[in-house]
Amino acid sequence: MQVELKDITKRFGPVVANKGVNLTIRPGEVLGLLGENGAGKSTLMNVLCGLYSPTEGQIEIDGAAVRFDGPGDAIRAGIGMVHQHFMLVPVFSVAENVVLGVEPVGRLDRLDLASARAEVRRLGETYGLAVDPDAIIETLPVGVQQRVEIIKVLFRAADLLILDEPTAVLTPQEVDEFFQIVRSLSEAGKAIVFITHKLNEILEVSDRISVIRRGEIVGGGDPKQLTRPELAEMMVGHPVDFDVARGTFAPGEAILDVSDLTVLRDDGAVAVDHISLQVRSGEVVGIAGVQGNGQSALIEALAGLRRPAAGRVAFDGTDITFASARARHRMGIGHIPEDRQHAGLIGNFTVAENMVLDTYYDARFSKGASIDWDRVTADATKVTQAYDVRTPSVRSTASHLSGGNQQKLVVARELSRDTRFIIAGQPTRGLDVGSIAYIHARLMAARDEGDGLLIVSSELDEILAVSDRILVMFKGRIVAEYHPHEAHVDKAAVGLAMAGAAS
Ligand SMILES: Nc1ncnc2c1ncn2[C@@H]1O[C@H](COP(=O)(O)OP(=O)(O)OP(=O)(O)O)[C@@H](O)[C@H]1O
Ligand SMILES: [Mg+2]
Structure with missing residues (x-):
């Protein structure tokens, strides 16, 4: 099935999100779609999957024009999309989620479920998407939930799969597994559109790349003949400097002092296990670690959003262990929460x-x-x-x-305030390369002005780029510490510590 977007324009009132876009998507091919934040990638794909109707232009399948009045029409034509924010029902099983919405009345009977279970297994074997059909969604790691989203689309017999920033939430190992799934799908003749901001990923997995800027396709080509700097320049319209510049390292006194801190998860399990650490003013401490090793609970406790079970947090000599989030805010502690959809913004x-x-x-x-x-x-x-x-x-x-x-x-709000300390969780997740460079520069400017910074990131490259000191968190503990100003930090060694090798 060959799909063509012809001269697609999409407007929202005065905003032109897509402008005269022409794009061909071929069977068995992975098309990488790249573009800066707000370039129009999600909008274009929402047009393709029937969620939005184009203001102008049309979609053709194997040469014949089609018209979608909703995602149901698109899926019947063989086009399915996995959205950036998953749309699964957390308390339902995998099989229940997969059949949900296929029946027009939306009711499940035993027969549907039995065949869904069998089909989940079959799809799992065919494409390397191993998932237990009876597992409850909320008990599954994010990487597995994403497989369920993919199975859901395949169950509806999609020949074209659109994946909008699927790797943003995955651990490095899950990304490798995900790439294998993408390859087996394309080998089976499926067409894939893959959106990401990570240039190395798009170079690794795509057969062809298209770059979109301010709503228009501005270039692209064969990944074998393109480099990261070339792609970055195509995206933003000017060269991007990947190096993080900063002043000399001249830290002051310890401004944040965490001693023997223990923090529990909602279910009572230990998330942060007797951690002690200090951050000095003028210093960036980076916390590396695979997601899910207690970093989120640590940040929440430091920001005043989760009550520690034991231990003490002092800020500039004052005990703030149980201080409210607002009190901390007023003391000059900025917080970039890692879950912006829920904690950072009020959407309406x-x-x-x-x-x-x-x-x-x-x-x-x-x-x-x-x-x-x-x-x-x-x-x-x-x-x-x-x-x-x-x-x-x-x-x-x-x-x-x-x-x-x-x-x-959210990042702009926190960094534009007068702060003395910044707690940042995944500060550049989902940002394009130009924006990442800018945010890193602002974080460094805060450090050079004497702020202390504690940055948690699951991107090891980001930690290596911004940190004056690196701590590795594994199973709720600090298991390794590195001092980039004293000795070269070996990326592979940090990676091993993140996997628990040093503990
Ligand atoms: N429902 C909407 N109403 C008004 N404007 C919208 C709507 N959806 C998108 N836009 C606008 O369309 C433009 C393109 O947005 P889109 O979400 O497609 O960008 P994107 O390339 O996916 O960016 P990102 O990498 O940040 O996800 C933006 O200017 C956005 O503000
Ligand atoms: Mg988007």
């Missing part, structure tokens, strides 16, 4: 409202007893421009921003 508030979520009560935004919205708007406009948050205006609804731009909004 405007960009400007989101920009002052924690500061609207500041004197600078008050006019008597009420909020000075002119000041808020002016300030938000300045910050969104500085951080290149792409939005038609600060009065736009935050949920209408592209995924990466929502993230930039």
